[in-house]
Amino acid sequence: xxxxxxxxxxxxxxxxxxxxxxxVTNDDLxxxxxxxxxxxxxxxxxxxxxxxGPEETVTDMAVAAAGKAIAGSGVSPADxxxxxxxxxxxxxxxxxxxxSVASRLGIHAPGAYDLNxxxxxxxxxxxxxxxxxxxxxxxxxxxxxxxxxxxxxxPEDRSTRIIFADGAGAAVVGPVENPGDxxxxxxxVWGSAGAIADRIVIKDRTSFLVQEGQSVFRWATTxxxxxxLSALDQAGVKVEDLAAFVPxxxxxRIVEALARKIGVPRERVADDIQYAGNTSSASIxxxxxxxxxxxxxxxxxxxxxxxxxxxxxxAAQVITVP
Amino acid sequence: xxxxxxxxxAGLGEIVDEIAGVPADxxxxxxxxxxxxxxxSLSMVExxxxxxxxxxxxxxxxxLKDLKTVQDVINYVHKNAS
Numbered sequence: 001x002x003x004x005x006x007x008x009x010x011x012x013x014x015x016x017x018x019x020x021x022x023x024v025t026n027d028d029l030x031x032x033x034x035x036x037x038x039x040x041x042x043x044x045x046x047x048x049x050x051x052x053g054p055e056e057t058v059t060d061m062a063v064a065a066a067g068k069a070i071a072g073s074g075v076s077p078a079d080x081x082x083x084x085x086x087x088x089x090x091x092x093x094x095x096x097x098x099x100s101v102a103s104r105l106g107i108h109a110p111g112a113y114d115l116n117x118x119x120x121x122x123x124x125x126x127x128x129x130x131x132x133x134x135x136x137x138x139x140x141x142x143x144x145x146x147x148x149x150x151x152x153x154x155p156e157d158r159s160t161r162i163i164f165a166d167g168a169g170a171a172v173v174g175p176v177e178n179p180g181d182x183x184x185x186x187x188x189v190w191g192s193a194g195a196i197a198d199r200i201v202i203k204d205r206t207s208f209l210v211q212e213g214q215s216v217f218r219w220a221t222t223x224x225x226x227x228x229l230s231a232l233d234q235a236g237v238k239v240e241d242l243a244a245f246v247p248x249x250x251x252x253r254i255v256e257a258l259a260r261k262i263g264v265p266r267e268r269v270a271d272d273i274q275y276a277g278n279t280s281s282a283s284i285x286x287x288x289x290x291x292x293x294x295x296x297x298x299x300x301x302x303x304x305x306x307x308x309x310x311x312x313x314x315a316a317q318v319i320t321v322p
Numbered sequence: 323x324x325x326x327x328x329x330x331x332a333g334l335g336e337i338v339d340e341i342a343g344v345p346a347d348x349x350x351x352x353x354x355x356x357x358x359x360x361x362x363s364l365s366m367v368e369x370x371x372x373x374x375x376x377x378x379x380x381x382x383x384x385x386l387k388d389l390k391t392v393q394d395v396i397n398y399v400h401k402n403a404s
Contacts, residue, residue: 043362215383218367253364 004136009176009183010129012322013075013140016068017289018061019050019167019276026162033158040162045252049165049277051150058090059097061168062146063104065282065289070105073172075140077106080172082138084128085114086121086145086281088310089152101144111138118200119248119309120190121145121281122169123317126305127188129173144170145281154208163251164209165277169285184322186235189227190315193219200310216312220254224314225261228306231316232262235302239263243301243321244291248308249273249283258306280309297321324403325377330396337372341365351393369395379403 025048026037040046052061062085070077085098098112117124122145129141146168153160176183196219200211228247232239245264247255249272259269272287279286284305291297301321308314325333335346342361355361361369366389370381373395379402381389389395 043364212383214363214367214386217364218371218383221368222371251364257368 007134007175010133011184013172013174014069014072015289016065017169017286018064020052022051023048024051047274052148052166058146058148059100062101062144065168066144066170069170069172080107080140080142082111082141084125084143086125088116088118089147117313119280120307120313120315122284123307123315130185141173145285147280147282152209163278165279167279167282167286169282184320186318188317189231193312221257228262228316235318237302237318244268244303246270247306330399333376341368353392
């Protein structure tokens with residue numbers, strides 16, 4: 001028996017993002033429920049969010065985001081051999097989204113699986129992609145976070161309807177350019193807290209998402225920063241050298257509290273939630289796609305990613321901006 | 323030595339000032355956090371966490387929901403401080 005030659009490291013080649021056309025503002029929500037713009041902004045930091053159309057699926061959004069990432073990567077679909085879709089909101093249990101996404105993008109017969117680590121899913125997928133490339137199980141990997149959270153939200157529940165939204169973000173991951181080059185994806189630090197998994201729940205296929213906001217807020221703002229600091233330490237990157245901290249866009253107040261604990265100045269903290277809402281596994285790649293598109297992240301600079309949410313799963317790693 | 327109610331009130335005033343920007347002298351025992359001091363549920367969590375650091379008394383979420391007034395928190399900390 002033999003194994004392929006290991007590759008020294010993986011890197012992100014390009015990001016792509018997709019948001020549905022339908023913009024729902026805070027004023028729109030104030031028309032249909034007891035809330036207002038000031039109340040929503042002060043509590044969760046959201047100004048508007050995008051909601052998918054009734055016929056638009058997790059797969060559709062994943063295809064749209066991934067198409068942009070592939071176009072920006074210079075990699076041919078024929079050279080992608082693994083597709084991972086991180087999602088917790090697909091319409092149907094079978095078939096998975098990833099195989100259909102691959103087929104629609106012209107990626108021939110890749111390994112394809114969906115991954116449910118909820119809001120931590122993209123970081124988990126990125127870790128899987130990096131490890132697959134390093135071990136020689138895949139040459140190029142497409143990692144997507146795609147969510148239609150609106151399908152699982154009770155329209156009468158103010159606490160969740162103002163927060164959750166729809167969208168997709170994708171990354172094409174490949175090997176380092178030359179053997180021995182520095183890796184562009186650092187070691188993942190991940191974990192879960194299943195004992196408190198009842199804090200964010202969709203009970204069954206006919207139920208809506210229910211979360212204990214105070215409890216989740218306390219967990220996210222008091223328990224998670226050591227994971228982020230450990231990811232920096234393991235990657236050998238100093239917090240002051242970060243071009244950006246891109247955490248899951250759960251709630252702007254969680255994002256800002258986490259950043260303070262880690263020691264990242266506010267101007268380097270992603271705040272994509274303002275115009276995207278909380279899109280679960282899509283929020284990190286969606287933020288990265290927008291920030292790179294707008295030239296906010298210098299190519300070659302390090303960024304710290306951190307996903308966390310239902311499960312309660314969490315993961316952090318440092319990446320090099322493509 | 324156990325903290326006096328006055329000491330807890332003073333400490334709580336500092337916490338509320340820092341987290342919610344409400345001047346400490348407005349934090350008086352009869353005030354309701356939500357109705358009088360305009361403090362929302364997430365800020366209440368931050369106050370509970372800060373109170374834990376300051377007074378060494380854990381205030382879990384299921385207890386926190388019953389602490390409506392400043393006096394409620396004073397009583398809780400006073401009763402549970404070791």
